Amino acid sequence: MKANGREVTIVMIEDDEGHARLIEKNVRRAGVHNEIVPFMNGTSALEYILGPDMSGTVSADRYLLILLDLNLPDMSGTDILQQIKENPFTKRLPVVILTTTDDAREIQRCYDLGANVYITKPVDYEGFANAIRQLGLFFSVIEVP
Amino acid sequence: MTINKPFVRNSLVMLFCGSGLLISVLLSAMVLITQTRETFDRLVVERTVRTASSDLFSLLQDAETGQRGYLLTQDAGFLKPYQDAVGQIPQAEERLSKALGKQTNRTHDVAELIGLIDAKMRELNSTVELAEMGDIAAARSTVRAGSGQELMTKIRDKMQAIIGTSDTAIRTNVGKHAAISEWLQFIMIAAFIAIFVVLGGAIYIIMRHVRSLTEARRELMKLNEELEHRVVERTQDVVRANQEIQRYAYIVTHDLRAPLVNIMGFASELDRSIKDVSAYVLADGAPVSQQAIQDARIAVEQDMPEALGFIRSSTSRMDGLINAIRKISRDGRRQLKPEPIDIRDIANSCVSSQQHRIDEAGGEVDLALPSLKLFSDRMSIEQILANLVDNAIKYRSPKRPLKIRIEAVRRGRLVDIIVEDNGRGIEADDLERVFELFRRAGPQDQVGEGIGLAHVRSLARNLGGEIDVRSVPGEGSAFILTTPSDLSQVLRSISA
Numbered sequence: 001m002k003a004n005g006r007e008v009t010i011v012m013i014e015d016d017e018g019h020a021r022l023i024e025k026n027v028r029r030a031g032v033h034n035e036i037v038p039f040m041n042g043t044s045a046l047e048y049i050l051g052p053d054m055s056g057t058v059s060a061d062r063y064l065l066i067l068l069d070l071n072l073p074d075m076s077g078t079d080i081l082q083q084i085k086e087n088p089f090t091k092r093l094p095v096v097i098l099t100t101t102d103d104a105r106e107i108q109r110c111y112d113l114g115a116n117v118y119i120t121k122p123v124d125y126e127g128f129a130n131a132i133r134q135l136g137l138f139f140s141v142i143e144v145p
Numbered sequence: 146m147t148i149n150k151p152f153v154r155n156s157l158v159m160l161f162c163g164s165g166l167l168i169s170v171l172l173s174a175m176v177l178i179t180q181t182r183e184t185f186d187r188l189v190v191e192r193t194v195r196t197a198s199s200d201l202f203s204l205l206q207d208a209e210t211g212q213r214g215y216l217l218t219q220d221a222g223f224l225k226p227y228q229d230a231v232g233q234i235p236q237a238e239e240r241l242s243k244a245l246g247k248q249t250n251r252t253h254d255v256a257e258l259i260g261l262i263d264a265k266m267r268e269l270n271s272t273v274e275l276a277e278m279g280d281i282a283a284a285r286s287t288v289r290a291g292s293g294q295e296l297m298t299k300i301r302d303k304m305q306a307i308i309g310t311s312d313t314a315i316r317t318n319v320g321k322h323a324a325i326s327e328w329l330q331f332i333m334i335a336a337f338i339a340i341f342v343v344l345g346g347a348i349y350i351i352m353r354h355v356r357s358l359t360e361a362r363r364e365l366m367k368l369n370e371e372l373e374h375r376v377v378e379r380t381q382d383v384v385r386a387n388q389e390i391q392r393y394a395y396i397v398t399h400d401l402r403a404p405l406v407n408i409m410g411f412a413s414e415l416d417r418s419i420k421d422v423s424a425y426v427l428a429d430g431a432p433v434s435q436q437a438i439q440d441a442r443i444a445v446e447q448d449m450p451e452a453l454g455f456i457r458s459s460t461s462r463m464d465g466l467i468n469a470i471r472k473i474s475r476d477g478r479r480q481l482k483p484e485p486i487d488i489r490d491i492a493n494s495c496v497s498s499q500q501h502r503i504d505e506a507g508g509e510v511d512l513a514l515p516s517l518k519l520f521s522d523r524m525s526i527e528q529i530l531a532n533l534v535d536n537a538i539k540y541r542s543p544k545r546p547l548k549i550r551i552e553a554v555r556r557g558r559l560v561d562i563i564v565e566d567n568g569r570g571i572e573a574d575d576l577e578r579v580f581e582l583f584r585r586a587g588p589q590d591q592v593g594e595g596i597g598l599a600h601v602r603s604l605a606r607n608l609g610g611e612i613d614v615r616s617v618p619g620e621g622s623a624f625i626l627t628t629p630s631d632l633s634q635v636l637r638s639i640s641a
Binding site: 016017018019021022025040041043071073074075076079100101103121 | 395398399400402403404406407410411414451455458459574575578584585586587588589595
């Protein structure tokens, strides 16, 4: 999975180790072999995506795909989503929301904030891997001059 | 209502007394007035009798004087008063007999008196006639015979008797009149006093009744207001409880679902591994590819133990969650036991039980709170304080030595217990989140399940109180427990 000839890095923000392992296994099984950077909580993930100064400049020329669990121990996933989508350097990064609830209001709120895909766990792994591949292609579509 | 019965009874009694008094006053006044008229009438009659008697007697004397003068002098000039008097005597007689006829007790015989007068008149007449005829000597001898004198004495005696009787009657009646007047005056004064007393009593009773009515109305209004206030309060409580239950249900289902997803996911991973293994094990002599052997090896060596490990840890996590929920629900059902407690004692024992950890952190505790008596559930207060102090130690700032300050302030029926620290603080967005079940705020560098503050909140609310927090990120937090100083009142109002 490449964008503009460069490998896309998958950032996985998921506090549940089991979930993280399942996602990774299925992504790999679907033939996606991009690097996966896992985070167990929102604070460290945001630090990675926006940089220690939270300015977002570190991601200016990075191609990240973010898998975001809404339910994190230290901060809510919607807060992370909002911060990513409000930052001029990171707002184009595709975000896949992963959650165990199917609360309609919550789904709506995530789309309003700019989420690209919303997937409810337990995941349909085939569809899930497919969505990730598609989103990888997304970069090349956007970046084509 | 209970006020009405005595009021009705008292007013009726007053009304009867008042009207009875007035009627008796009127009746006695009427009787007395009738008596006054009677005595007055009798007075008039007696005076008429007296006047008539005096007039008649003086006419008789005039006639006698005229007769004597004529007999002495033979001067006809003396005959004039004699004749005038004689002319008037019959009229005077009639007036007297009429007046005597009006007397109630007729003791004197008018006929006898008139007979005497007639005899006297005849004697006078005969002497005057004798003198006119020139027989002075005969006339004088008639006079000298003394029968006229005798008659006159008799008439005088009779007259004096009549006048004496009248005088006595007049005196008696005047005395009666004065007595009646005195009675009337006395009755009027008594009536005035009675009316004043009855009226005053009636006004007093009415005033008292009106006052009690006003008081009852004020009480009712106060009760109404309180009721409204309580309804609003209860409605807020119900709304809050409902929101909390929804939030709780969301968290519980979400958090229980997370391990469930693992179990399901790794179960299907196991399924996949079994396929890999069975491709090798159940080959039954058929040639097995190198890849299949490799897959089976990986499945047995890595995938299957990993899947089983996750399934096991997920089930124990679910068990842990269910236990935590059960703990909170058990605390909610625990019978609260209000007893007299002193906040300072509880704070002291709470701090001393964690003293070694505070010492390890190089911290100090400011326990400058006053002795403050509560009537509340000891165990709940102890657990709340222990949790808050534990959090203050756990989430201290690594940049400075730990400082904890415990304060208690009485605020009317409530008591504020404040646990303040100089720790890492809480972001504004997380101030509500820290109280939610299984949620924790800030860097996850401490062990914990996110149960402590949820537990504290449920304990505080069970006591009819509330827990709140204010914080400056990076500088410290203050948890404020507001709780009623008398729990038994809260329990009574809940069961009411």
